Amino acid sequence: MRAIVIGGFLGSGKTSTIIRLGKEFSAQGNKVAVIVNEIGEIGIDGDVISKYGLDTTELTSGCICCSLKVNMKTTISLLMKEFQPDVLLIEPTGIAFPQVIKNEINLMDLKGTIVAPLVTLIDGSRFKQLMKEVKHFSMRQIIDAEILGINKIDLMEPRQIPIIEASVQQLNPKAKVVQLSTKIEDYRWYNFIKLILEEDTIKKNTALRTASPELSVMEGTQAVDESMDSIEASGISSYATEFIVEGEILPDVARTVVQDIMYMIKSKVIECSPEFVGHIKMFFENGNETVKMNITAHYEEPVMEIISSKTEEPKFKILSAVSNIDKEVLINIVDTSIIKAFASKGINVHKKRNLHHHLISKL
Numbered sequence: 001m002r003a004i005v006i007g008g009f010l011g012s013g014k015t016s017t018i019i020r021l022g023k024e025f026s027a028q029g030n031k032v033a034v035i036v037n038e039i040g041e042i043g044i045d046g047d048v049i050s051k052y053g054l055d056t057t058e059l060t061s062g063c064i065c066c067s068l069k070v071n072m073k074t075t076i077s078l079l080m081k082e083f084q085p086d087v088l089l090i091e092p093t094g095i096a097f098p099q100v101i102k103n104e105i106n107l108m109d110l111k112g113t114i115v116a117p118l119v120t121l122i123d124g125s126r127f128k129q130l131m132k133e134v135k136h137f138s139m140r141q142i143i144d145a146e147i148l149g150i151n152k153i154d155l156m157e158p159r160q161i162p163i164i165e166a167s168v169q170q171l172n173p174k175a176k177v178v179q180l181s182t183k184i185e186d187y188r189w190y191n192f193i194k195l196i197l198e199e200d201t202i203k204k205n206t207a208l209r210t211a212s213p214e215l216s217v218m219e220g221t222q223a224v225d226e227s228m229d230s231i232e233a234s235g236i237s238s239y240a241t242e243f244i245v246e247g248e249i250l251p252d253v254a255r256t257v258v259q260d261i262m263y264m265i266k267s268k269v270i271e272c273s274p275e276f277v278g279h280i281k282m283f284f285e286n287g288n289e290t291v292k293m294n295i296t297a298h299y300e301e302p303v304m305e306i307i308s309s310k311t312e313e314p315k316f317k318i319l320s321a322v323s324n325i326d327k328e329v330l331i332n333i334v335d336t337s338i339i340k341a342f343a344s345k346g347i348n349v350h351k352k353r354n355l356h357h358h359l360i361s362k363l
């Protein structure tokens with residue numbers, strides 16, 4: 001089995017990359033499994049990935065009673081026993097230090113398993129904003145990587161690309177820096193795959209890293225302490241929830257409600273955190289289609305995507321992770337916006353209770 005960890009900050013394109021890699025590896029005849037770790041007790045990416053026909057297991061973090069590491073180890077062992085994948089794609093949360101996950105897999109010492117070089121994706125189109133809002137956290141993710149993918153180059157001004165490439169390379173001279181776009185299929189994409197599969201060509205970047213020496217020279221009070229929890233170090237507040245929606249919902253109503261919720265949340269979040277980065281993503285299944293909408297920075301226009309899907313009951317999920325905002329404030333903004341938007345269409349909703357479950361039991 002080949003285990004591939006695709007890390008990167010919130011909204012950098014991890015799920016999009018995993019879907020594309022998964023489809024490609026499957027098309028070549030490999031058995032592909034995906035483990036997605038999401039913040040909070042609600043997962044969206046696992047649902048999205050499943051809609052593309054890949055097998056997924058979600059792990060939820062932010063939960064006091066499960067230790068992510070134990071959970072992941074058990075999941076990997078079970079997957080290997082019961083599914084025997086050829087390729088295992090792993091998406092840590094956007095506020096994890098992916099090196100920790102890779103180290104855990106290495107320590108499991110799995111027979112016949114190749115652990116691919118650690119990939120960190122960077123959203124090139126948000127690089128400046130990330131360096132402003134979550135600088136030290138992003139730097140730590142960059143420093144730990146073995147392959148650095150500057151993603152979303154389709155959104156970047158061409159003359160900016162080499163400038164950012166050079167800045168990123170300077171932060172981590174040992175890593176291979178590549179340009180990427182999950183929306184473009186060209187030689188760069190195939191070069192990226194080649195690098196992932198060429199595990200020996202990359203000099204082991206201190207496989208079991210205990211300290212990032214580069215960090216010790218960083219100045220400033222926010223420098224990331226190695227012993228610090230990654231969630232704490234990120235300065236990100238997050239909140240995820242699910243609502244049960246009553247009655248039959250027409251597709252155009254679903255789209256409007258999602259849009260209304262997104263714009264309400266965006267405007268209120270900006271009032272509290274004017275230059276926020278993060279990821280606010282919604283997922284509304286309503287019979288014949290799924291409406292997905294998301295935003296990753298204060299200046300962006302939210303993006304709506306429609307995925308055709310047959311479902312029995314309407315289901316609304318949201319995951320919000322935002323920089324420089326108080327968690328209680330974020331929870332209040334999200335809940336009130338959802339209730340208000342549905343009420344304005346005369347639709348009854350109620351929060352799903354007992355969200356917590358050990359997803360391992362799904363296997």
Ligand SMILES: Nc1nc2c(ncn2[C@@H]2O[C@H](COP(=O)(O)OP(=O)(O)OP(=O)(O)O)[C@@H](O)[C@H]2O)c(=O)[nH]1
Nearest residue numbers: 009010011012013014015016094152181182183279
């Ligand atoms: N234009 C463009 N958009 C992209 C690209 N890659 C991802 N996106 C978009 O960026 C947004 C976030 O992508 P995801 O794949 O969900 O990012 P993620 O890293 O998995 O996000 P989290 O799991 O929330 O941390 C989505 O709207 C994607 O469609 C890209 O190369 N170009």
Ligand SMILES: [Mg+2]
Nearest residue numbers: 014015045091
């Ligand atoms: Mg994701």
